[in-house]
Amino acid sequence: MAMNTPNFECRMYEAKYPEVDMAVMIQVKNIADMGAYVSLLEYNSIEGMILFSELSRRRIRSVSSLIKVGRIEPVMVLRVDKEKGYIDLSKRRVSDDEINTCEERYNKSKLVHSIMRHVAETMQLDLEDLYIHVGWPLYRKYGHAFEAFKLIVTDPDSVLNSFTREIKEVGPDGQEVTKVVPAMSKEVKESLIKNIRRRMTAQPLKIRADIEMKCFQFDGVLHIKEAMRKAEVAGNNDCPVKIKLVAPPLYVLTTQTLDKEQGIYVLNNAIKACTESIESQKGKLTVKEAPRSVSEREDKLLLENMPNPIDEVNGDEYSEEEEDTGMGEIDLENTATGITD
The missing domain is CATH 1.10.150.190 (Translation initiation factor 2; subunit 1; domain 2)
Structure with a gap:
């Protein structure tokens, strides 16, 4: 005896159709002669249509610039014929507030x-x-x-x-x-x-800031290393701070926290501590990107797009091999000729 297979497809809401003047989320499926056929994602992908006249308040020069197959976006419901199953939609009549909602x-x-x-x-x-x-x-x-x-x-x-x-x-x-x-x-x-x-369950947010740090003084690498330690000390148990070398003179400060505002506050304090430390040794720190929340994917892409990325090194893993690069923009005219002390 064959068993009935459960149906795993269903609309999201109790109402089978949306109400008129309601903003709904659609995905464009096909562009025809009169308009675009779309699926209403919240209503089990039932079909609706956006006439070309409802795409924009302005004169349409290129339909492809206004609507593309596969795009997901909010539109306004104009008419619903429940008997025939027709749903007319408008892209031009939905407001910014309605889009956000x-x-x-x-x-x-x-x-x-x-x-x-x-x-x-x-x-x-x-x-x-x-x-x-x-x-x-x-x-x-x-x-x-x-x-x-x-x-x-x-x-x-x-x-x-x-x-x-x-x-x-x-x-x-x-x-x-x-x-x-x-x-x-x-x-x-x-x-x-x-x-x-x-x-x-709430997942920790990653907060990141990008800085440039240079020090041309004698033992400049040691001063930079000390400034990195000062930055990390500014963290706490809820928001531990890490600072890593990406590509001289670029450094990245990060922390993970459930509280975005607290994470940004802690990183700003870390940057302040780092700045005070390096400037006391006549170095310079420039904030390239202020503390902000980033996803793991965004963080990875940012690192990949850094100029001449190298293996990340934190303040406690600074080796002698990186000391020259940690000095910033050094005149290498003599060393280029092979002259050494």
């Missing part, structure tokens, strides 16, 4: 949807059934399931135990009775909590 809502909904779908696939459940009994009730009660998921991270029972479902059973007398049971089984509940905690 739509993007924020979509990013939250996408994370919720990813968690819900993973639980459905893992537990072999129908995704829409999981939404009916858990996801959409959370949207109704908390405004957005994302807000409920944040509470579930620390106190799951207070959020999930209040949801129930009705099932039909045949009683001892042969009569069908309605029974109220928890909205999901213990196993599904544990899987949902586990995935929510894994995906929504």
